[in-house]
Amino acid sequence: MSLIQLFAGLLAVLAGIVGWQMYRYPGGWKFAFSEAHHEDRQDLYAARSALRSLKVKAGTDLAAARARLAWAEQTHRQRVDRAHRELNALLTPDHGEQLAALGPLSLYEHELHIGTEQLPLAGIAAHCEPARSGKKAYLYVTHPDGQSELHPVDTDCPEEAVRQFSVRLQNAIAAGSKLRKQRSRAIEKAEEALEAVRADTAAVDSARQEVDTIATRHREDTRVETAQADLEAARDRWEETTGRRPR
Secondary structure (H helix, E strand, O other): OOHHHHHHHHHHHHHHHHHHHHHHHOOHHHHOHHHHHHHHHHHHHHHHHHHOOOOOOOHHHHHHHHHHHHHHHHHHHHHHHHHHHHHHHHHHHOOOOOEEOOOEEEEEEEEEEEEEEEEEEOOEEEEEEEEOOOOOOEEEOOOOOEEEEEEEEEEEOHHHHHHHHHHHHHHHHHHHHHHHHHHHHHHHHHHHHHHHHOOOHHHHHHHHHHHHHHHHHOOOOOOOHHHHHHHHHHHHHHHHOOOOOOO
16 A cells, blocks of 8 residues: 555545534534533533433343343244154154065064055064965964955075064064053153143243333333433534534
């Protein structure tokens, strides 16, 4: 940067300061800058500062209270969402870990997949038997309503592998029955927890009450009105002295 540019920049800054001072204290150079009118400027400055301080304080208090309300509301929503997710996880469990496979059959903790068909283990009875001809097995399934199905299963697995799969299938069904009872109790507790979290709005209610209290206090506070009247009086005095009314 050259000296000329630096000098031009300083002049621009100085012009801005002078312009702002004359805007704040209108009437001419002597009223804005001379020592003779220092007390007049201080009178106007003090009135402006008093009003601005009260308004800033009021705005700050209310903004802080509203921020606390927003935080309380967000925290409550997060707690409700978390409780809701925990309940949904119990209501809609996935198929679980894969336990075994036999040809097109895939056994999971909570489901038996027969090709593309997904059969929940809940309430069924099932076992596999090898076919006498080999390279085939039969899956017998009895549903909770008593209906039975027979599924031929193409497999190259030996007879022992078929019987092992059948044992694992029956064990998974038995384990699933126990897990369902536990999950049923867990669902009840999760539902109760969700309702309790939804109903627990004490922090939100307290924060909202604080906002209302502060807003009411500031509406009823006469200090701002008094400070505004004092500023208007200071503007009147300045206008009487200079012939110009400041903003």
